[in-house]
Every structure is written in C-alpha cells, then in structure tokens.
Amino acid sequence: MALREQLKAGVACLAPVALCLSAVVWLGAGTAFAQDTPNASDFLNAASDAANWILPHKSYSGNPYTNATEINPSNVGNLHLAWTFHPADTGPLEVSPIIYNGTMYVTTAHDHVYALDAATGKVKWSFTDNPHVIAFAASRGVGLFDGNVYFGTLDGHLIALNAATGEKVWDKVTVTDTANSFYTMAPVPYHNPTTGQDMLLLGVSNGDWGGRGNITAFNPKDGSVIWKWHTVPGPGQPGNNTWPGDTWKRGGAAAWTGATIDPATQTLYLNLGNPQPDFLGAVRPGANLYSDSIVALDISGAKPKLKWYYQFIPHDTHDWDPVMQPILFSGKVGNQERQLVASGDKAGNVWILDATTGKLISHTPASFQFNQNTEPSLAGNYACPNTLGGVEFEGGAFDPATNTLFVPTQNECGFWTSTKDAVYVAGQFYLGGAFPKLVGPDTGQMNAIDVATGIFNWRHYFNLPNYGGALVTASGLVFSGNLGGQENAFDTRTGNILWSYDTGGFITAPTESYEVNGKQYVVVASGPAGNASIPELPQSTSASGPAPVVSAFTLGH
Amino acid sequence: MRPIRPTNQRPSRKNGPAAFLLLAALAGTAVISPGARADSASDHRAGMATLTDLKAAITSIVQANDSFATDRNVYHRASQRAINALEGTHGPDYRPAAGTPGDALGAIGHIDALLHRKGTPVWAAPLDSAEANMRAAAAYLLDASHARSLIRFQLATSRALTYLEVARGRPTEVGALGGMEGTLANTVLGVPAGAAVENGCSRPSSAPSYGVHGGYLAWIAVPASAGTHSLGETSGGHSLIVEHGVIVLPTAAAALVAKACRTHAAATPEPAPRNTAGPAAIPAMAIPTPANRAPPALYTKAQAAAGARLFAVTCVACHGANLQGTAAPAVAGTDFLKTVEKNGWTLEALRYLVFNNMPFNAPRSLSPSQYAELLAFLLASNCYPAGSKPFPAADDPAFAQLKLGPVPGPHPNANQFGVCPTG
Numbered sequence: 001m002a003l004r005e006q007l008k009a010g011v012a013c014l015a016p017v018a019l020c021l022s023a024v025v026w027l028g029a030g031t032a033f034a035q036d037t038p039n040a041s042d043f044l045n046a047a048s049d050a051a052n053w054i055l056p057h058k059s060y061s062g063n064p065y066t067n068a069t070e071i072n073p074s075n076v077g078n079l080h081l082a083w084t085f086h087p088a089d090t091g092p093l094e095v096s097p098i099i100y101n102g103t104m105y106v107t108t109a110h111d112h113v114y115a116l117d118a119a120t121g122k123v124k125w126s127f128t129d130n131p132h133v134i135a136f137a138a139s140r141g142v143g144l145f146d147g148n149v150y151f152g153t154l155d156g157h158l159i160a161l162n163a164a165t166g167e168k169v170w171d172k173v174t175v176t177d178t179a180n181s182f183y184t185m186a187p188v189p190y191h192n193p194t195t196g197q198d199m200l201l202l203g204v205s206n207g208d209w210g211g212r213g214n215i216t217a218f219n220p221k222d223g224s225v226i227w228k229w230h231t232v233p234g235p236g237q238p239g240n241n242t243w244p245g246d247t248w249k250r251g252g253a254a255a256w257t258g259a260t261i262d263p264a265t266q267t268l269y270l271n272l273g274n275p276q277p278d279f280l281g282a283v284r285p286g287a288n289l290y291s292d293s294i295v296a297l298d299i300s301g302a303k304p305k306l307k308w309y310y311q312f313i314p315h316d317t318h319d320w321d322p323v324m325q326p327i328l329f330s331g332k333v334g335n336q337e338r339q340l341v342a343s344g345d346k347a348g349n350v351w352i353l354d355a356t357t358g359k360l361i362s363h364t365p366a367s368f369q370f371n372q373n374t375e376p377s378l379a380g381n382y383a384c385p386n387t388l389g390g391v392e393f394e395g396g397a398f399d400p401a402t403n404t405l406f407v408p409t410q411n412e413c414g415f416w417t418s419t420k421d422a423v424y425v426a427g428q429f430y431l432g433g434a435f436p437k438l439v440g441p442d443t444g445q446m447n448a449i450d451v452a453t454g455i456f457n458w459r460h461y462f463n464l465p466n467y468g469g470a471l472v473t474a475s476g477l478v479f480s481g482n483l484g485g486q487e488n489a490f491d492t493r494t495g496n497i498l499w500s501y502d503t504g505g506f507i508t509a510p511t512e513s514y515e516v517n518g519k520q521y522v523v524v525a526s527g528p529a530g531n532a533s534i535p536e537l538p539q540s541t542s543a544s545g546p547a548p549v550v551s552a553f554t555l556g557h
Numbered sequence: 558m559r560p561i562r563p564t565n566q567r568p569s570r571k572n573g574p575a576a577f578l579l580l581a582a583l584a585g586t587a588v589i590s591p592g593a594r595a596d597s598a599s600d601h602r603a604g605m606a607t608l609t610d611l612k613a614a615i616t617s618i619v620q621a622n623d624s625f626a627t628d629r630n631v632y633h634r635a636s637q638r639a640i641n642a643l644e645g646t647h648g649p650d651y652r653p654a655a656g657t658p659g660d661a662l663g664a665i666g667h668i669d670a671l672l673h674r675k676g677t678p679v680w681a682a683p684l685d686s687a688e689a690n691m692r693a694a695a696a697y698l699l700d701a702s703h704a705r706s707l708i709r710f711q712l713a714t715s716r717a718l719t720y721l722e723v724a725r726g727r728p729t730e731v732g733a734l735g736g737m738e739g740t741l742a743n744t745v746l747g748v749p750a751g752a753a754v755e756n757g758c759s760r761p762s763s764a765p766s767y768g769v770h771g772g773y774l775a776w777i778a779v780p781a782s783a784g785t786h787s788l789g790e791t792s793g794g795h796s797l798i799v800e801h802g803v804i805v806l807p808t809a810a811a812a813l814v815a816k817a818c819r820t821h822a823a824a825t826p827e828p829a830p831r832n833t834a835g836p837a838a839i840p841a842m843a844i845p846t847p848a849n850r851a852p853p854a855l856y857t858k859a860q861a862a863a864g865a866r867l868f869a870v871t872c873v874a875c876h877g878a879n880l881q882g883t884a885a886p887a888v889a890g891t892d893f894l895k896t897v898e899k900n901g902w903t904l905e906a907l908r909y910l911v912f913n914n915m916p917f918n919a920p921r922s923l924s925p926s927q928y929a930e931l932l933a934f935l936l937a938s939n940c941y942p943a944g945s946k947p948f949p950a951a952d953d954p955a956f957a958q959l960k961l962g963p964v965p966g967p968h969p970n971a972n973q974f975g976v977c978p979t980g
Contacts, residue, residue, distance in 0.1 A: 530884035
C-alpha cells in the first residue's frame with residue numbers, strides 16, 4: 001500500500017465532500033490491509049494512540065506520555081509482572097521497544113532483533129546479527145514502516161527485515177567510514193507531505209572516534225540517500241569559522257540520540273553531540289558549532305535548511321553533550337501558553353526554549369555542578385558531573401496536567417586528564433585525553449520542574465543514579481527505572497513512590513506503556529550496566545553482570 | 558602489513574619493489590596438490606574486478622598527465638580518483654567528491670575479500686604482493702592529491718605508477734612479479750564461471766577447456782574450427798600447439814605444472830629462478846607480506862598469566878570472559894585482528910589505548926607494570942609468541958613501527974573465535 005497516497009488521502013482533503021469521503025473510506029481499507037506496520041497517518045496520530053508505541057519516545061513530539069488511564073495512583077500498587085523475556089545476548093539493554101498491533105519489537109546490545117507477542121512475551125521471530133563492535137555495544141531500537149522493521153547496526157549497516165516474518169529484505173552499509181562510524185539510534189520513519197517522499201531519519205554515532213556527525217534521510221525502499229545534513233559546517237558554510245584549520249573534519253557533533261519533529265511546520269529538532277577531540281580544547285579554539293547544540297531544521301524541501309540553533313555549551317571540553325531527545329510541547333510560561341522545546345545535557349542542565357524562535361526561556365541546573373569552566377589538563381583536575389552524569393539519553397517527559405517536566409539526573413564526579421596532542425587512529429577513541437575517572441559517590445534524582453518558573457516542584461533522591469527516563473500517564477503517574485534495577489511509579493503531584501519493583505537487572509532503558517485487547521501494560525528492559533557501571537552497584541553472580549531481561553507489568557489477570 | 562607513509566622518503570630504486578617482492582614469492586606457501594578443484598566463479602569475478610579497478614587507477618593518472626591542463630585541480634582530482642579506484646568507498650582516503658572510476662569495493666577491497674578465507678591458495682601470495690604495492694601507490698597518490706606544483710605531482714605519480722605497474726604485473730610471470738595479470742593468466746583465478754576444467758597434467762579432451770593442476774592453470778584449449786574464439790584473459794604462453802582439431806595455449810605456468818606432474822608426488826613447485834638480490838637491496842619502501850615475517854616475541858609467559866588474572870578482575874565485565882566483548886568490543890581473536898589490521902593499528906596504538914584509556918571508568922588507575930601484564934595477556938590471546946624478554950612498562954619507540962594483524966601460521970590451540978590459550 002502506497003503510504004504516500006494514503007497520506008494524501010488523509011490530509012489533503014480540499015476536494016469536494018464526495019471525493020473526500022471516498023478517500024477516507026479507501027484509507028480505512030488501506031489500514032486494514034497494512035496490519036504489520038503503521039502508516040504515515042498513524043505516525044501523525046501516535047501521541048493519542050494509547051494501544052501502540054510506534055516511535056522511540058511515543059510520538060514525533062518526543063514526549064513519552066500516554067493518555068492511558070487504566071493504571072492510576074489508586075491501583076498502581078497492584079501492578080505485577082505479566083511476563084519476562086530473556087534475549088540470548090550479552091551487554092546492556094538500552095532499547096525503546098516499538099509496539100504495534102500486539103507485536104513488540106526489541107533490539108539487544110549486539111543488534112539482535114526480536115518480535116514478541118506483546119501480551120505474553122513469546123517470540124514470534126528473531127534475527128541475529130553479531131557485528132564488529134567499535135566501542136560501545138548498544139541498540140536503541142527499530143523503526144517500523146512500509147511492512148518492514150528497520151534498524152542500524154554497530155558496523156554501519158542499515159537493515160530492513162520483513163515485519164511479519166523477520167526475513168531480510170535488504171541490507172546496506174550506509175556509513176561513510178566503517179572504522180569510526182556506527183549506529184545505535186532507532187531509524188525514525190517520516191513522510192514529507194510536500195514532496196511526497198517517505199524517509200527514514202538516522203544519525204550516525206561517530207562523535208568520540210574521530211568522525212563528523214550527520215543526520216541522513218534514507219529511502220525505506222532501498223536505503224539510498226535522499227539527503228544528508230552535516231552537523232559540523234564545512235568550508236564556506238556559516239559556522240565553519242568556529243573551527244580552526246581542518247579541525248571541522250573530525251569535529252564530531254554526532255546526532256545519535258533521537259529525532260523530534262513538528263509535522264505542522266515540518267521542523268526537525270535535533271540535539272547534537274560533543275565536539276572532538278573531546279577533552280583537548282586547545283586544538284580547536286572557538287565555539288565549535290553545532291556541537292552541544294539543539295538545531296531546528298526545516299525538512300519540507302529537498303534538503304534541510306537550518307531555521308535556528310541554540311548552543312548549550314560552547315567549546316565543550318568534557319563530553320557534556322545534550323543527549324536527551326528534545327520534547328516539543330505546549331506549556332504555560334507565566335500566564336501564557338507557548339510552544340516550547342525542552343532538553344537536557346550531561347553537564348546537568350535542563351533547558352527550555354521557545355520552539356519557534358529558539359530563544360531561551362529557562363535554564364535549571366539539576367545535577368551537582370563543580371569546576372565546569374576549567375579545561376582538563378595534563379596533570380588532571382576535578383569536575384562534576386562526569387561523562388555519565390547529568391541528564392542522560394533516556395531523557396524526560398512533560399505532563400500537561402501539572403505543567404511539569406520530569407527529568408531523571410545523576411550526581412557523578414570525575415577526574416579529567418588531557419594529552420598534549422590528539423592523534424587520530426582509525427577505530428580508536430579520538431579524545432585528546434581520557435574519559436574521566438569516577439570520583440566520589442554516584443547518586444541520582446528524579447526531578448519535577450515547573451515549566452512556568454523553571455523551579456523544582458519536588459525532587460526524589462536515590463542512592464544510585466537514575467538513568468531510566470520518564471513515562472507520564474494521563475492518570476497522574478510518572479514511571480522511571482533506577483540504575484539499581486528498581487522500576488518506580490511516582491505520584492506526579494507529590495513525588496511519593498507508589499509502586500516499586502526490582503527487575504533483577506540494571507536499568508538503562510526508558511519505560512513505555514501500551515495496550516493489548518484494551519488491557520494496559522508497562523514495559524522496561526534491564527540487564528548489565530555497561531558504560532554506566534559504578535563501584536556502588538551490587539555484585540552480580542556472573543562476571544558479565546545480570547542477564548538482559550525485558551519485563552512487562554499489568555493489573556489483575 | 559601496511560605501508561609506511563612515503564612523505565620525506567628518498568625515492569626507491571626503479572626496480573626496488575619488484576626485486577623485493579620476488580623474495581616474497583619464493584617464501585610463498587603454495588603447494589600443488591593433485592585433484593584441487595577450480596575455485597568458485599565469484600573468486601574469478603573478484604579477480605577480474607581487481608584488475609579493472611587497478612587499470613582505472615592507472616588510466617586516471619595517465620589521462621591527467623596527457624591532458625596538459627593548467628588547472629592543478631585536474632591533477633589533484635585525478636590522484637584522488639585513482640585512490641578511490643584502489644581503496645573503494647570504504648578506504649581511509651576515499652573522497653566521494655572526486656568520483657570513483659572503479660567499483661565500491663575497490664581493488665584493495667576485492668583482494669581483502671579474496672584473501673579472507675581459510676587456507677592459502679596458490680594465488681594468495683601474488684595477490685598479497687599486489688595489494689602491498691597498491692597501498693604503497695595509494696600513499697604516493699595521497700601526496701600527489703595535495704601536490705602544489707606539476708613537478709611534485711609528476712614525481713609522486715611516477716612513483717605511484719611504478720608500484721601500480723608491478724601490481725598489474727604481466728601474464729608471462731608466475732608468482733609475485735606476475736601481479737594481477739600473471740595471476741589471472743596462470744592460476745585458477747583466471748578460469749571463468751562455468752568453464753570446462755580438466756586435469757592440467759593431460760592434454761585436453763574437449764575444447765574450449767582449461768587445464769588446471771594444483772591451483773595453477775597449465776593451458777587453455779580452444780577448438781581449431783573456423784571462427785572467432787574468445788580467451789578469458791591474456792595468455793602468457795610462448796607457443797601454440799595444434800593437435801586433434803584443438804588449439805592449445807600453454808601458459809607461463811605450464812613448465813611448472815609439467816614438472817609437478819612428472820614427480821607424481823604433491824611437490825612444491827619451483828615458481829621462478831632465484832634472484833640474487835639480498836636483503837641489502839630492499840629499499841626503504843619495501844613492504845613485507847605477512848607470510849614471510851615471523852612475529853616477534855614481546856612478552857613472557859609469566860606476564861601473560863598475571864595479565865589473565867588481572868583481566869578477570871578489571872576488564873571481564875565489559876570485554877567478556879571469552880574476550881569477545883559484552884558492552885565493549887572484542888579484544889582478541891580473528892575478527893579483532895582483522896579489524897586491527899584493516900585500521901592499521903601499531904602495537905603502540907594498542908598500548909596507548911590500554912595504558913591511557915582503560916578501564917573505561919577508571920583510566921590510568923593501574924600501575925605501568927600491571928598494564929604491561931595486560932598487554933602480555935592480550936598478545937598471548939592473539940597468538941603472538943612468548944619469549945624471554947618481558948613487555949616493557951615504559952614506552953618503546955619500536956612499537957610505533959610494529960603493525961598488528963593475524964599471526965601467520967596454524968594455531969591448533971586457538972578456539973572457535975581464534976583466541977589462543979594463555980596457560
């Protein structure tokens with residue numbers, strides 16, 4: 001079924017009534033036909049569909065919020081385990097499961113893909129890839145579109161599998177340099193109504209290995225490139241003068257977290273990663289655009305156009321990239337309802353900007369911050385948070401009922417060292433120093449930040465970091481997983497923990513909600529801590545940590 | 558093994574690389590075994606594609622030289638196009654803007670793919686040498702792609718062409734000097750898909766057909782009937798034999814095969830007359846092939862054992878008990894070594910990474926002697942031999958010259974990942 005035609009039928013209803021009516025009927029038939037994957041209008045309506053979870057952060061707005069209300073503050077205490085699934089892989093689970101029509105698609109650290117029955121956790125099919133790992137084994141999930149499951153691999157492939165059978169449809173190397181580039185992000189399907197073009201938006205992870213970041217739109221039919229937008233401006237482009245000499249060539253600014261889209265204006269909001277070499281600022285004096293920035297790109301045309309950018313940390317020397325996927329929402333600032341975009345960075349800041357102009361509305365330091373303006377030296381120095389602290393990629397969520405932004409954060413500190421020079425070696429870190437040595441206690445918080453003022457409504461303190469992102473329900477709950485393994489449900493208004501469950505693994509994945517046959521489920525993945533390992537974590541019986549597990553919860557039977 | 562960047566080096570003697578690579582051929586491990594079958598059609602296609610890419614690289618430079626252009630971009634672009642043809646779209650120096658006259662894999666990519674297998678076909682040694690020469694050429698082409706004057710471009714490209722011509726080789730030669738053309742003319746790599754293959758020790762019983770023995774191609778037979786009969790590749794033979802309505806073209810390897818057939822035993826052929834050039838004649842640019850260099854002993858067994866204990870405490874959580882990686886990459890075995898070789902890592906690059914960046918959450922938290930023990934454990938796990946001299950705790954400048962890669966030779970104790978035991 002041609003998605004393009006369906007969408008035209010769905011939105012471009014300027015024709016006489018009779019024509020429109022027939023188009024709608026036809027659209028209904030098309031939906032019934034394409035059972036396996038969502039179509040373009042499903043993506044536009046993803047936020048209000050409580051049954052399915054078809055984008056990593058629920059909808060194009062990047063806000064993990066469900067209007068499901070079956071699970072609420074008065075009955076959440078009865079939430080119990082519905083099923084677990086143990087994938088046959090090692091490494092941490094950081095996946096946002098994609099759930100559509102009763103099937104859940106899960107990826108594991110080494111790019112295994114599992115299609116599960118969302119009601120039972122039983123495997124429908126699985127696909128195993130064991131690619132060469134450059135540095136960090138992680139997969140954040142799949143894109144579901146056009147009858148296929150799409151995912152990027154640790155060795156730079158983009159692969160399409162048949163969503164019904166798991167058979168490979170096509171497989172293509174889509175990174176330009178396999179020595180330093182790979183994929184961890186989930187491809188984001190998008191239909192451009194102006195050009196009629198279907199695409200998969202996918203950013204490359206190459207920002208600590210000497211690459212130059214890009215976001216690329218791929219054709220879902222064959223993986224061919226529709227457009228590519230480099231995150232570090234080349235010679236002759238605005239912003240190139242923020243990089244001396246050739247440093248822009250290995251400038252980093254990877255687009256590796258998530259893509260937030262405003263379909264009404266066809267604006268793509270992207271957070272871009274740290275500049276390189278990470279810890280040696282002396283070789284790249286300048287602001288180093290568009291590293292550590294949020295960019296708003298007009299993607300209505302044949303090529304993206306930069307509308308505005310806001311650089312959170314000019315000339316970062318601590319790998320403090322803004323890794324939280326931007327949340328696009330309508331919130332109250334003072335007495336005024338405004339279109340806003342929120343984000344967070346690993347330096348521990350939560351940012352709220354005007355979504356139309358990119359002007360700063362509020363800035364809330366949410367983690368312990370120390371000595372942030374001193375660059376790492378040869379002898380070394382202390383700063384907080386460290387590279388794993390602050391706001392992490394699992395991100396936050398906005399609750400319209402309380403006008404509150406819920407953001408998990410970590411308090412971690414580090415001892416940083418730089419080197420005299422940064423030498424590029426293919427396939428190795430390009431740091432100009434070393435990742436920080438962990439120093440002192442590693443703890444976490446759940447923060448409720450009032451959008452109107454940028455001030456905390458409440459904070460909950462944990463003995464361990466709180467990586468698990470946030471999921472808000474319309475019934476007044478916020479779910480989040482703690483690194484120690486507890487999945488927690490808070491009351492959005494009071495911050496009281498109403499329910500807690502030990503998953504048996506360390507949680508570095510976001511929480512989601514979905515429904516099968518009208519019954520609401522909550523799901524979260526856990527496993528070994530991977531990069532997030534800290535000395536305070538309980539010792540596991542296995543040398544490689546707890547086994548990866550996906551846990552789903554529900555009420556009653 | 559990878560070339561050293563040629564910048565600031567003295568020009569090599571005109572026949573330097575050729576003389577050296579002949580030695581590589583003599584050290585080759587090719588063994589004729591009766592009954593060996595012709596290799597798959599995809600090998601032949603890859604071999605032909607290698608030659609096509611190689612020719613495209615040569616053409617690119619020759620055309621630029623013949624253009625008499627006054628715009629330096631013409632020369633820079635031609636050099637880059639030649640690099641692209643050699644390295645393919647995944648090469649370290651690939652730049653799409655210049656265009657790619659070859660295919661996506663590139664000549665080097667095709668050879669890497671061909672050599673990535675168990676066992677050592679007779680064509681492995683010449684292909685290995687051809688790749689070494691292409692890489693040397695690519696290094697000079699990189700200089701040419703930034704050349705500030707025509708004379709510098711011509712100096713750099715003439716050196717590059719010397720290497721490329723050796724890599725292209727000639728069909729009259731068997732072994733390293735034959736290059737791609739010699740390999741396609743004289744080994745099973747030259748046999749096209751679907752062709753009739755016969756025993757190279759006998760005369761043809763049908764035509765067209767290919768006579769193969771022990772991986773070498775002894776002759777090509779075509780019918781003596783009227784008409785045009787196409788030949789797969791240029792033949793390097795000196796004569797034509799017409800008998801029983803068949804024309805037989807003996808290849809340059811025919812004498813070699815005949816001798817092997819006479820001895821009946823699976824004898825090692827004498828590939829070429831011995832060259833008298835000793836090691837002194839090897840120029841600085843010479844690139845050893847992996848097969849002819851014994852890996853150095855860099856650590857003691859006791860160190861490796863201590864490193865194994867340290868690894869089990871400090872590294873195992875991310876790199877896995879089997880060293881194949883859980884949250885972090887593999888650090889030993891076939892896949893690891895292949896990538897390390899592809900990325901051109903020296904021992905210094907590995908040493909630096911371990912000493913300065915590991916463990917990930919606590920870099921530089923071990924003592925230098927502990928890091929040395931870990932390096933010893935990694936080398937042992939990667940099948941490098943132990944010796945009497947310990948791995949040093951301090952930096953050794955020689956490590957920057959030592960390229961890492963799969964250690965030649967059988968490793969009977971290696972496990973399914975290609976990891977050698979350290980006990």
